[in-house]
Amino acid sequence: MSIDLTQNKKNEQKKSVTEYINKVLSLIEKEEITAEDAAWITKETVDGFRENVNPGFLSYRKTVTKDGQFAAVEWSDSGTCFKDVNGKEYIDCLGGFGIYNVGHRHPKVVKAVTDQLKHQALHSQDLLDPLRAMLAKILADITPGDLKYAFFTNSGTESVEAALKLAKMYSERTTFISTTRAFHGKSLGSLSGTAKGMFRKPFLPLIPGFRHVPFGDIEMMRKTFETCALVGEDVAAVILEPIQGEGGIILPPNNYLKEVRDLCDQFGALLIFDEVQTGMGRTGKMFAAELYDVVPDILCLAKAFGGGVMPAGAVVAKEEVFKSWFPNPFMHTTTFGGNPLACAAAIATIGILIEENLPERAAVVGEYFLNELKEAAKEHEDKVQEIRGKGLMIGIEFHEDELGYEVSKGMFDRGILVAGTLINSKTIRIEPALNISYEEVDKVVSTFKEVLEHVKA
Incomplete structure (x- = not known):
């Protein structure tokens, strides 16, 4: 019974x-949803996060009401904007922390992915997959200097993991130099290079051999190289973001990256550039390495690499470095890295960036955006400490986290999404699509000015 x-x-x-x-x-199938549908979706989303995803998000997100019963729930997107389930439109200046460089659902990226899907979604894992070879060739052509061979991943932290392993196999050295305020990801190897203690402490000890020095301090970098050599712990590689993203849009001092390149050459170490956030046109060049006229030995990509449609990443390296994987290409693999859909998206994305001159546009529009934000912040020096950036990678630093959160929340309520959270808002990031219009920029700036006037220092 x-x-x-x-x-x-x-x-x-x-x-x-x-x-x-x-x-x-x-509901997914519907082109338009009703008010009743929207209410059901909102309730299921809030309840689902509370009961089955992580209730912490309900207090962390500025999109959720204080009692956690209602939240702005995203539903559709296109161009430079997205809409919530109730149809409210937002200009996206967060951009998934730099995912949507070519915009939301760019028609050419969507077409490439759907065309590929019509005849094959994923690869067999045994036969040679053509788009992987074609994308690798394109990357060899567009990346700086003599970067040549590519390994494909699904995310930024995977790209960093691959770069660290590649550096270890190249020289069999095990010491890495990273910098303070660096963010390279949260998987174990990447987290070892990441500097933020809040992310690191619960998982200590991490991968041994990492040293952290202040970003921009070339003398401390030099002393660390010398000390490591003296004690027999020669440096395998230095890993850097050319411009620090999570750290608060921190620009390198003049000649700093070139001097790091020289130190690496002097001590026989590799230089890894983590361009997960700065790559694909974000800073006014296709790669930030070009801004500073420095060629790394290994370049890490992700975020915008998949065109805001597919998760995709890559590591591109010089042949001398990459050839340590030639004898056994299975030393480092990932099932879905370089899959046909992701490769189709990346190929289309690179085509759009070139055809629409988006890196160059990011430089011009970014300079205008930066100057207008600075103008809007005048007479609010008691609230705004500094506004800085390169291309369409802009940081607004406040005197206090609370101010940053209130500004980002106020802008969100007025239909502008920027990167500021309850626990990390001292610097909010502005990273819109590179094809954002001047009219949209002006709207963001006027909203920023309005919110500043209402927020109390």
Whole structure:
């Protein structure tokens, strides 16, 4: 009898899950949703985060009301904007922390992915997959200097992990130099290079051999190289973001990156540039390395690499470095890295960046944006400490975290999304699509000015 009851319960559960799945799929299928649909989606989203995802997000996100019963829930996007389930439109100046360089759902990226999907979604893992070879050739052509061979990943932290392993295999050295305020990801190897203590402490000890020195301090970098050599812990590589993103849009001092390159050459170490956030046109050049006329040995890409449509990343390296993986290409692999859909998206993305001159546009529009923000912040020096950036990678630093949060929340309420959270808002980031219009820039600036006037220092 008990067996029958258990089976009946399982059957009822299957029926309930199936009905729920079908409802969700029917909502995805709809071109337009009703107010009733929107209310159901909002409730299910809030309840789902509380009960099955992570309730911490409900207090962390500025999009959630204080009692956690209502939240702005995203539903659709295009161009430089997205809409919530209730149809409210937002200019996206967060851009997934730099994902949407070519905009949201650019038609050419979507077409490339859907065209590829019509004949193959994922690769067999055994035959040679053509788009991987073609994308690698394109990267060899557009990356700085003699970077040549590519390994494909699904995310930024995977790209950094691959770069660290590649550096270790190249020289068999195990010491790495990173910098304070660096962010390279949260998987174990990447986290070892990341500098933020809040992310590191719960997982100590991390991968041994990492040294952190102040970003921009070339003398401390030099002394660290010398000390490591003296104690027999020669440096395998230096890993740097050319412009620090998570750290607060920190620009390097003049000649700093060139001097780091010289130190690496002097001590036989590799230079890894983490361009997960700065790459793909964000800073006014296709790669930030070009801004500073420095060629790294290994270049890490992700975020915007998949065109805001597919998760995709890459590591591009010089042949001398990469050839340590030639004898056994299975020393480092990932099942979905370089899959046909991701490669199609990346190829289309690079094409758009070139055809629409988006890196060059980012330089021009970014300078205008930066100057207008600075003008708007005049007479608010008691609130805004500094506004800085390169291209369309802009940071607004406040005197206090609370001010940054209030400004980002105020802008969100007025239809502008910027990067500022409850726990890290001293510097908010502005990283819109590179094709953002001047009219949209002006709207962002006027909203910023309005919010500043209402926020109390």
